[in-house]
Amino acid sequence: MTDSAREADVIVVGAGPAGSTTAYYLAQAGLDVLLLEKATFPRDKICGDGLTPRAVRQLIAMGIDIDAPGWIRNKGLRIYGGGVKVELPWPELASFPDFGLVRARTDLDEILAERAVTAGAELLQGTNVQAPIIDERLDRIVGVTAKRDGAEVEYRAPLVVAADGNSTRLSLAMGLRKREDRPMGVAVRRYYTTPRHDDDFLESWLELWDGDRLLPGYGWVFGVGNGTSNVGLGLLNTSGSFQNTDYRAMLRRWTAGMPPEWQFTEEFATGPIRGAALPMGFNRQPHYTRGMLLVGDAGGMINPFNGEGIDYAMESGHLAADIIVQALARPTAAQRERALYQYPRILKEEHGGYFTIGRLFVQMIGNPRIMSFLTRHGLPHPTLMRFTLKLLANLTDPRDGDAADRVINAMTKVAPAA
Template sequence: MGRTVQTGQSDDADVIVVGAGPGGSAAAYHCAAAGLSVLLLDKASFPRDKICGDGLTPRAVAELTRMGVPLREQDGWIRNTGLRVVGGGHTIELPWPELSSYPSYGLARSRMSLDHLLVEHARAAGAKVQERTNVTGPLLDERTGRVIGVEARPVDADGRRAGDPVTYRAPLVVAADGVSARLATGMGLEKRMDRPMGVAVRTYFRTPRHADPMMESQLELWDGPPGRSNLMPGYGWIFSLGDGTANVGLGSVASTAAPTKVDYKDLFATWMRNAPAEWEFTPENQIGPVRGAALPMGFNRGPLYGRGLMLVGDAAGMISPFNGEGIAYALQAGRVAADAAVQATARGTAAGRERALASYGARMKDDLGGYYTLGRVFVKLIEHPQVMRACTRYGLPRPLVMRFVHKLLADCYEPHGGDWVDRTIAGLAHLAPAS
């Protein structure tokens, strides 16, 4: 649990945001743009690397647009027109749909560059950014048990202690501190073991495929020639970055958080040894090591708000069980959290402020809870290899089926109105319990 202290000292900001990934930077930006004083803390110094696929769906693009982030090609972005799905002897290209809610393109940009850009965007909006500050736990009011700040310590570029512990105070703390969720665990909020958990590994390659206009998903990973060797667990991706390189990785997902014994780096090496020669995914063209990360999914930690603490992004398990996408939901959560924080400042009573802050969790669950529930059902189905094999073999050649699946898996459907596919997905998500 966090350290308890007496109240009475002055605050350092209206809002403290811990973690300067996409969710934290989005929360800091929206709060600062609305006039709140914001302190954004991160243990790293930027730019810094982050394990991710580097692909942004149209839903994520819509959030960046709301933030006013420049998205021109000359600003370092590469647009993609859709998703190429490979499996069961089929290759299907699925353009992003034309919708009123989201643009008809995705983007790709390395997290090294993306996260730095978003931190600077928050800083330009007025947020005070403090790097190399390792937040170690929540600061609690001794009388109410409410979070009134954080404990931290300065660190050097290697993460080693570089000064005396310090405390920062604010009436609201936004925990966007990633998979470790140190603030949440410091409040006794443990992850739910019955929620899906993914694992992903990735690296970068110099490749002629660097300007591919489509994101590619490989539904089958073979340890030799396709169809004449053994099928390995998981799925692969190739996201072109337009700068001579591509982000290449693989992942898998389980319906519970129980650990697996799969060596994913070895799996990745086997896949690369059998990749088509024209991709040029060779050891000589590899840039950097293969790195891995856990992917907490389906709201695996909560409540999203309580006692002065909001959970955003990976800290709340906001990754989609359908596709491993987390950036779009982290950006959305940062925006919704900021809106709740701003509304709370307009309330005249403590009870009114709490109702406004609690609206954050309700809005996120209303929008994503049912969809994530469908995702948990999906994961339980595809855990059975025979189900996945049948879906790949018989579903991919059917355009109508793939149109439905594409919108469902990419969370790229019209939430209100649209065609019958949009209405069907929206209806299913609405009917599914948002637990």
């Protein structure tokens, strides 16, 4: 089997947003890239399908045609809470567009994988990676074994990128456990046929009511533009109800209280309620070890403030690729390692302080009384809410920003990155 093992410069395991972005930038730089995906496109991924301006910037950078049919734009965030409804437009910034998008992951992930292939990556679908191949002498990963068409196959490369999502079997096999001191979310979602499908705001519900009973957690309604909306809710492990909640029942109870003309009822559901975990705040580290880099959910990169993970998956994929390209051009092993260790350092520089504040924030709002106080007293204040939107969605200008940008940038700079 070893004789027939396919060799490449880099193996990327998983073709979600993290893996496809990594493969795209690696291939663009001329490297021989193997992108291994266990599923076959189009495949579903449990998600809210919401893309903030931060994520839109990444899509534009990859040359995705966001003017093509199928993309639905949004102008900002509509928040329900404390008995009020507030609409906050995305901020006007030099660094980011002033609109977000929604696209079902069945489409989005296939589009991103196709971009990687067009750039020159070889995508092998239906290829379920089983384990790392370790060179015992070097104590490094030098490839992976996989199941493909019922057979066991080997792929070899000097560098492997774990982009295999929250479950990241590859990182586990390399001995990387998740950190228990990081927030974790669980969320469920369902699609409904609805007249609200072309909503031009992302909608966030800070309070979920079942009659006059307040349910734990937060909800969203994102119009997908294809006749359906993605309706879901989630809970953080900082909440006292995290362990013993029936999420599916909670979604039904919450949507039962909504206006009937929205059609968020059983008869208009287009599929089952499905749920998954959200690993946040760098919950798996180190992000580089022994020939393997972690990108996206594999490295626990979801923003604790707002549950956004697609952007951070793409940003980390882009950064990992840039660093790999530089590292592989170095003549000695020691120089290559030095270059590769920049990856976790730069990631922390870019997001570590912000994620630390995010962790404090979710600890705070895990207390329902604090959350209720903030909702009731914060939402009616437009200036405060504009600041909060910038903070929650990580949207500031690094230079020449306004006072809110300067405060947020200063806070994230002084917060320790861990």
